[in-house]
Amino acid sequence: MKKNPLRNSRNFAVWFWALTVLLLLSASPADAHIIHGEPVSFRSGFLHPLSGWDHIIAMVAVGIWGAQLGAPAIWVLPVTFPMIMSFGGFLGLIRVPLPGGEHFVEFGIALSGVLLGAMVLFEARPKLWVAAFTVGLFGLCHGYAHGYELPDGESGLYYSCGFVLATGLLHLAGITIGLIHRWSLGRVALRVCGAAILMGGLYFLYQAFQPEPEEPAAKSAALAPARMSSYETFS
Amino acid sequence: MRLSRKYWTAAAAFAAALAWPARADAHLVTTGLGPVYDGIGHWATTPEDIIPVVALAILAGLRGAQTGRRLMFIVPVTWLFGGLVGMLIATPPELSRPVLSGIISATFLAPGLLALSDLPVPSVAVAVLAAIVGVVHGFLDAGGLRSEGATTTVGILQFVGMTLELFVLMTLLAAFVLSLRQPWTRVAARVAGSWIAAAGLLLLGWSLRGVG
Numbered sequence: 001m002k003k004n005p006l007r008n009s010r011n012f013a014v015w016f017w018a019l020t021v022l023l024l025l026s027a028s029p030a031d032a033h034i035i036h037g038e039p040v041s042f043r044s045g046f047l048h049p050l051s052g053w054d055h056i057i058a059m060v061a062v063g064i065w066g067a068q069l070g071a072p073a074i075w076v077l078p079v080t081f082p083m084i085m086s087f088g089g090f091l092g093l094i095r096v097p098l099p100g101g102e103h104f105v106e107f108g109i110a111l112s113g114v115l116l117g118a119m120v121l122f123e124a125r126p127k128l129w130v131a132a133f134t135v136g137l138f139g140l141c142h143g144y145a146h147g148y149e150l151p152d153g154e155s156g157l158y159y160s161c162g163f164v165l166a167t168g169l170l171h172l173a174g175i176t177i178g179l180i181h182r183w184s185l186g187r188v189a190l191r192v193c194g195a196a197i198l199m200g201g202l203y204f205l206y207q208a209f210q211p212e213p214e215e216p217a218a219k220s221a222a223l224a225p226a227r228m229s230s231y232e233t234f235s
Numbered sequence: 236m237r238l239s240r241k242y243w244t245a246a247a248a249f250a251a252a253l254a255w256p257a258r259a260d261a262h263l264v265t266t267g268l269g270p271v272y273d274g275i276g277h278w279a280t281t282p283e284d285i286i287p288v289v290a291l292a293i294l295a296g297l298r299g300a301q302t303g304r305r306l307m308f309i310v311p312v313t314w315l316f317g318g319l320v321g322m323l324i325a326t327p328p329e330l331s332r333p334v335l336s337g338i339i340s341a342t343f344l345a346p347g348l349l350a351l352s353d354l355p356v357p358s359v360a361v362a363v364l365a366a367i368v369g370v371v372h373g374f375l376d377a378g379g380l381r382s383e384g385a386t387t388t389v390g391i392l393q394f395v396g397m398t399l400e401l402f403v404l405m406t407l408l409a410a411f412v413l414s415l416r417q418p419w420t421r422v423a424a425r426v427a428g429s430w431i432a433a434a435g436l437l438l439l440g441w442s443l444r445g446v447g
Binding site: 018071075078079082083085086087089090091092093094095147150156157158159160161163164165167168 | 244282283286336339351418419422425426429430432433434435436437438439440441442443444
């Protein structure tokens with residue numbers, strides 16, 4: 001009797017994956033929603049959390065710290081941060097004023113790198129609620145800043161999906177890095193990572209205290225007549 | 236080591252796939268296979284419809300087999316019901332984008348938060364939530380189809396396609412989540428729920444700002 005090629009689970013796996021990849025590869029770019037610009041919105045939402053190192057190091061640090069602390073913090077912290085960050089984004093979007101205003105948010109963002117880096121460096125082990133509260137507070141600052149500066153004219157749905165996905169993936173990257181905690185050399189490497197994050201945070205904190213640079217718009221407005229006159233000369 | 240024939244077959248399948256051109260003109264979907272398949276194509280390229288269903292499937296899987304079995308049927312049937320009401324009885328109103336975003340955000344938030352919290356919500360309550368999500372989305376989809384100029388017959392056939400697809404997606408996803416035994420895999424499902432809820436919260440912000 002002929003043997004069924006799908007009986008063996010390994011054979012089945014080979015066929016399953018071959019078929020899956022075949023179907024995936026057979027798909028081509030869809031001309032979906034041609035006018036509304038949703039793909040652009042998803043991309044800009046996805047890229048927004050990746051647009052500043054102050055955000056990136058904080059989010060990765062949350063993942064690493066969670067991995068250092070182990071269960072349940074390994075998932076409580078990375079869930080807390082995006083949820084509270086989204087809440088902060090929500091407040092920023094609807095322009096709810098925070099106590100301390102812009103300075104509170106800027107200071108919170110800058111301080112997040114310092115404190116989270118220090119937590120990783122010293123492998124701090126506070127109570128879970130303290131860790132979650134700390135992470136949540138920083139998430140609120142990051143989210144508020146993101147929400148406040150979200151551009152109009154984007155598709156809210158696609159932008160939000162891209163934004164949350166990128167944030168979550170940054171945490172996952174942190175957790176993945178943090179998994180080396182099980183080895184003694186890995187623990188040392190994580191502390192070095194914490195030190196690097198701390199240094200980065202200090203740099204951003206220093207930047208936060210610097211006076212505001214001259215407005216680029218004002219600068220360009222001041223230069224505009226000169227440019228225009230030279231253009232007029234050439235034309 | 237000699238590779239077996241099966242691996243060569245798989246490699247050949249890869250090569251064939253790479254050389255297989257295709258083009259999808261999604262939305263204003265014309266699959267060329269009729270309105271049922273157009274409905275399937277339309278639904279499969281609409282994240283605002285897919286994401287709440289994913290959240291409900293995660294919730295159903297986390298709540299257990301009984302809830303999963305209920306939602307397998309409740310979500311497609313109520314979606315179809317909402318669609319039929321929109322196509323046959325009451326014409327859905329033209330909603331502005333922020334209002335639409337507000338409604339959609341609620342259907343992200345409720346199942347997403349319940350999945351995240353993993354609270355022991357009664358199966359009946361989950362079923363009621365699923366029915367509300369199904370009816371609302373079906374009704375809104377009917378409005379979308381009408382605004383695209385779909386006739387009643389075409390619209391109903393598209394809803395048949397959507398319903399079939401919904402049933403398959405709900406069944407597969409809920410069964411997958413239900414089969415998760417390792418604690419970390421269940422946590423991963425809850426994290427997915429939290430991401431959906433977080434996206435819903437942001438979407439609500441867009442909606443209240445009036446630019447959703």
